[in-house]
Amino acid sequence: MMLKFPMLWLLVFSLSPFSSSARPAPYALRISCGARDNVHTPPTYTLWFRDFGYTGGIPYNASRPSDITPPLKTLRYFPLSEGPENCYKFQSVPRGHYSVRIFFGLVPDSDFDNEPLFDISIEGTLIYSMKSGWTKQEDQAFTEALVFLSDGTASICFHSTGHGDPAILSIEILQVDNKAYYFVQGWSEGLILRTAARLTFGTSKARFDEDYSGDHWGGDRYWSPIRNNADHTLATDHRIKQASDAPNFYPEALYQTAVVSSDSQPGLTYTMDVDPNRKYSIWLHFAEIDDRVTGIGQRVFDISINGHPEFQDIDVVKMSGDRYTALVLNTTVAVNGRTLSINLQPKNGGSAIINTIEVFEIIASEFKTLPEEVSALQALKSALGLPHRFGWNGDPCVPQEHPWSGADCHLNTTTNKWFIDGLGLDNQGLRGFLPTDISNLHHLQSINLSGNNIHGAIPSSLGTLTSLELLTIDDNAGLCGIPGLRPCGPHLSASAKIGIGFAVSLCFLLLVICSMCWWKRRQNILRAQMIAARGAPYAKARTHLSHDIQLSKHQNHGHSRTAVENGPSLLS
Template identity: 65%
Template sequence: MSKLILLLLILFLALHPSSPRPEPYAMRISCGARLNVHTAPTNTLWYKDFGYTGGRPANASPTSYIAPPLKTLRYFPLSDGPENCYNIKRVPKGHYAVRIFFALVAEPNFENEPLFDVSIQGSQIYSLRSGWSTSDDQSFTEALVFVADGSLSSCVHSTGHGDPAILSFEILQVDDKAYYFGSNWGQGTILRTAKRLNCGSTLSKFDADYNGDHWGGDRFWHKATTFQQSSGKVRSVESKIKKASVSPNFYPEEIYQTALISTDSLPELSYNMDVDPNRNYSIWLHFAEIDVGITNVGQRIFDILINGDIAFKDVDIIRMSGGAHMAIVLNKTIAVNGRTLTITIHPTKGNAIINAIEVFEVIPAESKTLTEEVGALQTLKNALGLPLRFGWNGDPCVPQQHPWSGVDCLYDKKNLKWVIDGLTLDNQALRGFLSNDISKLHHLQSINLSGNSIHGTIPSSLGTITGLEVLDLSFNFFNGSIPESLGMLTSLKRLNLNGNLLSGRVPAALGGRLLHRASFKTATWAGLGFSIFQTAQRPM
């Protein structure tokens, strides 16, 4: 019987072979678009605009020939808040290439070139520099990130130099091990694309234009027929390249079918690029021996130097790859102290050769704010009627360069999360009510909501914020009695309820004093170690 079952299983597997690997997740958004869009030449689908926290649609003036041919964008006036985001839900757990193209608003009276910062998953990855709109390299930013919780967020942060504007937003799944570079690689790391060159190519292309595997993430490869310090000669072939499009990076075969080769008069190939100082960079160098004159081991040998230090010695492509027309990739991650990264191919036998170069900035991923506390702040934002100019989009504490206005953050080393330890929203024309959800901010030490027009009762849940030291609700329209629960705030050093519509007794734990709809001067209970400022009636 067991043999029969085994034979049936073998027959079933023969008739029903295992399914091929599914297509990677892909989400492309045409910002500002009201309808889905397909673009030539690959008939790429761009979804109509969704997932944004604010901003306004407008016509677009793309800044680069490499930008997708989309006609709309979304821009974010500073009056609508300094931070605005795209929050995409139900993204499968995995590894993603995220790419954002920028554009100019095609309307009169707009500043030609806004400057702003960009973050992904709470980590700042890019700052637009003056002149970006005339530079292909700077018209977009791209990074490799991990998604573990089913959502992906990217935010633009105003720096006061014009209104940020986004042409498109792409999320493209790549292999879980894509661009693995060593022990520091993982979910705590973001790789921002700093440079990607197809050496020897006369055309710049995306992976899709190369008919590349979709698991490659549709990378963009800039043409490079010359370097700054050494021109070299271009070599191209149509021969098939082995070991090119393989897991985990799935490089398009065509990037290995062209190369720059040094000349006898200038035997070195040297490439320079500007970088931000005191950062780590992961460098990926691509080789395939496509020179008809090089067919055996030992005919071409070279060293690879990065900023003058030998990164790879005695590189022999034929020996390392197994033969001609076979791809190999070498990776080195280094710390760069200065503002220049120099890659030098120094031959010791024959001439130098290079097929493609990739450089990534290694960015430590920021720890996020405790999810429950982010949700509590969003509830407070709506309940208090926070003015639009505050924004309060994205993560309140990260990137650390752009915390939410009025929110103080503290890093919880135990849970490796940011928490909220202070709210300072005095004199901000708030007209709502104070939600019970404020108690979910249980790390608060200080609350100052004075000088607004907040109405309703004081939430009894405030008494559960045991570390609260300062509570100032003065000069609002709070009514009802002072909650007995405030007596549980044993850490409280200062309580100010002056200028409200409160009535009834002061809880015994706060001093046991009656309120008779009359103003009281400051009363200090030395034994309790704090002051109470109160008035029961506020002039209308």
């Protein structure tokens, strides 16, 4: 298939008036996996944040698999005993377009597989499956993808495939321009671009954007060198116009080296291995830096990909507007086989030139599971104390190659959301209880929890699940609350029952002792009253006698006073 190249598209990026200096620096988060403290690495003094609170796994010393790997000393690995899926979850990530890169590490221990193979997903979409021999190829020591992050979070998961434990050295989440790599057939938030290759010609040095002093909005890309001795190598110190403009911000140095086809081999061909039955976005970079070419029409060539014409009559000077001026061509191709071959064929006995090539695999983003159902499963995981081997990290239904164990998923093609229609957790040694959140699994048709040690009441809210057809809960002696099970009530362990029995016996003994003390005291009171009753007549007689004596004394004393007081009148 041939695509005619629109001149306007060529110049959209190069003539953009947008300036990166008019806005703040892009969001950047770099994690040194397994590190307890922040780390700065030479030569650029790059800051890597400590690894705390993002995930599970085990911190360990690291061995770097290649020279391009960041000089970090720790990693985090995920043994299968912790589950087949393990994720880093980042919060407060601003909405935008990001370059996400994960560097792999090696555990320096003879007991570990020196080349683990595992899958990587971003936001629930599988982006990469590691291939055997990756430790011997520098550009396979990491994987990278361009993604849209829209909900304030970023989720990066590692999925075991049975070939060693995933070991991660570092993670980078670097914001790029929202229009970066807007390709011909249309960019949307539902697409991910995984970096398959970034090649720079005419140099033997592998470099990052940072090494080129590139604009930070470019995302610090890695450029792998390609130098073919059969071709003529070009290099210049001349400034390159329209190189570092928005939205892709390519380092100018990328265009200061190139290769040119030779007389013996007039064409230039680059071939690489790819995954079959995929679509690829291809970006071809040119700048006419050959002093022998001084004007329009002196170098013209065609470009074909896998034998199909893609661009015709490419004249870099004409299409870019001048010599030492950047030109970028983009096309999308479908590849059925395992090879991607790019051929530049000169016309009129001339030669072809190429500076840089980028190849991205186009991946459709997976639809996600309904958030309320994810939360319900997470509550169930906690309440039932699911063993680590279950994992249950990330999204229950995606990537589709790695769903959660025991969860049956179904896609609603109307809402483009996954939901859970079945749970099979029988005979797993579960010992917790059923949370009320389980009723948020609105689409459940069957639940099998038999053969466990689940206890407590079955939530009455399960009755609201109108689609539920099968509840199998045999052999869970501690469950209660529906017909066929024991009534709900106090359910005590043997030790608790013994404790309560002892407490009741102690209380009874105290009650007996108190009763006996009360009875004895009562008997003493009654005996005293009886004695008092028998001695009452004598006591009354004594009381009357004392009263008579006192009265007699009082009367006699009164007469004496009168006689004395009346004495003077009688004598007078």
